[in-house]
Amino acid sequence: MKMKGRKAPGLGSNSRYSSLSLFLSFSLCFFLLACGGGKRPPAPVRTGGGGVPSLPTPDRSPVRVDQAPGIRVLLKASFGSAALEGSDLPLLQRIQAEGGKITLRDGRGLVLRSGSGFRLQPLRGSMLRLDGVPYQGVIEVFVNPLGTPVIVNELSLETYLQGVIPNELSSTGGVQLEALKALTIAARSFAFYSLGQNARRGFDVYSDNRSQVYRGTSSQQPLSNQAIDQTRGTIATYQNKPIVAFYSSTCGGLTEGYQAAFQGAHIPYLEGGAACPDSASPNSTWEEHIQVSRIQKNLDRLAGVGRLRKLVSLRKGQWGRTVEMRFVGDRGEKVLKGLDIRSALGLKSIWILALEPHHDNSGYIVEIHARGRGWGHGVGLCQTGTVELARQGWSFERILKHYYKGIDLTRRW
Numbered sequence: 001m002k003m004k005g006r007k008a009p010g011l012g013s014n015s016r017y018s019s020l021s022l023f024l025s026f027s028l029c030f031f032l033l034a035c036g037g038g039k040r041p042p043a044p045v046r047t048g049g050g051g052v053p054s055l056p057t058p059d060r061s062p063v064r065v066d067q068a069p070g071i072r073v074l075l076k077a078s079f080g081s082a083a084l085e086g087s088d089l090p091l092l093q094r095i096q097a098e099g100g101k102i103t104l105r106d107g108r109g110l111v112l113r114s115g116s117g118f119r120l121q122p123l124r125g126s127m128l129r130l131d132g133v134p135y136q137g138v139i140e141v142f143v144n145p146l147g148t149p150v151i152v153n154e155l156s157l158e159t160y161l162q163g164v165i166p167n168e169l170s171s172t173g174g175v176q177l178e179a180l181k182a183l184t185i186a187a188r189s190f191a192f193y194s195l196g197q198n199a200r201r202g203f204d205v206y207s208d209n210r211s212q213v214y215r216g217t218s219s220q221q222p223l224s225n226q227a228i229d230q231t232r233g234t235i236a237t238y239q240n241k242p243i244v245a246f247y248s249s250t251c252g253g254l255t256e257g258y259q260a261a262f263q264g265a266h267i268p269y270l271e272g273g274a275a276c277p278d279s280a281s282p283n284s285t286w287e288e289h290i291q292v293s294r295i296q297k298n299l300d301r302l303a304g305v306g307r308l309r310k311l312v313s314l315r316k317g318q319w320g321r322t323v324e325m326r327f328v329g330d331r332g333e334k335v336l337k338g339l340d341i342r343s344a345l346g347l348k349s350i351w352i353l354a355l356e357p358h359h360d361n362s363g364y365i366v367e368i369h370a371r372g373r374g375w376g377h378g379v380g381l382c383q384t385g386t387v388e389l390a391r392q393g394w395s396f397e398r399i400l401k402h403y404y405k406g407i408d409l410t411r412r413w
């Protein structure tokens, strides 16, 4: 997953739904509740201490904790049409975006409503289904402030995790509960950190690997839900601030630092260098033969040097990854850094052990043979390594503190 964008000013949530308020007025109460939680982190839970003695709390009266915040997940952008079932508008069958407006149509194609945005609730006791996939919470469809039609699912962050964890780490195949708990806290921390990050686009997170893969309730698994329930509200913090908990599939044996991979600021808890027992994974080491004709589009987009003639590895990072590479083509040359190297060459990772270009008679590279380690950016928690460490008996807390240096675990709701 990647971090996209930076914090942006809060969106005026109410303005874009003015056309809807008349016919969905009954939803207002839930609307205000749900919107209120999503943009502001709740106050930390007070856990006592500070020298002030506290009275024991009877078991029957649970300690009050803050409600889980809401999260807004992008399901579709720049869409033409989508099928929606189970809405509080019983006749609603189809959502269309046309001419900068959203149109709701019934099964015969007749227009029910048309406007800049709508907030759709599920019928009592049911779930909304968008293009056949069931979702908890509400679905909003609107033209965002950048002029793009979007469909957004808004729901509790805890419920959102139920639709994320099984896609990021399936609990089948003997995965231990501790591994799922570790990944859950990483995913929760990442989601919490992401609140408000894409506000000007009208959502918090993407539903694919630009954030975390989310597929509504269609992918829920009992053991994942257990991991989510048992760690409810717990996030990783560094100096009392929520961390941006990057994680990746398979680091290849040693994690990478955020700064080198993403070419961003130094993040102390993402320095990399954590030894990782993921050698049993088929992605821990790899060998690929890449046809240049198949990656030419990526090369054009990222390097823009025309037909490739030469690749020069310029610099390796602290943990062995290639962090600078010169691309030389018939229309110039350019130095790519960090993960751009991986994207341009279509590699599994930037941990490149060997790179052997094969030229045609005119001196252009036609094929690249590459060997390397790991799959993904390698920053933060390694999913494959987490599974192995849990198998070796490590607790979720020990696993998290291994991959994210100097963190604490804090319950926020």
Ligand SMILES: [Zn+2]
Residues within 6 Å of the ligand: 250, 251, 252, 253, 254, 276, 277, 278, 382, 383, 384, 385
């Ligand atoms: Zn690893």
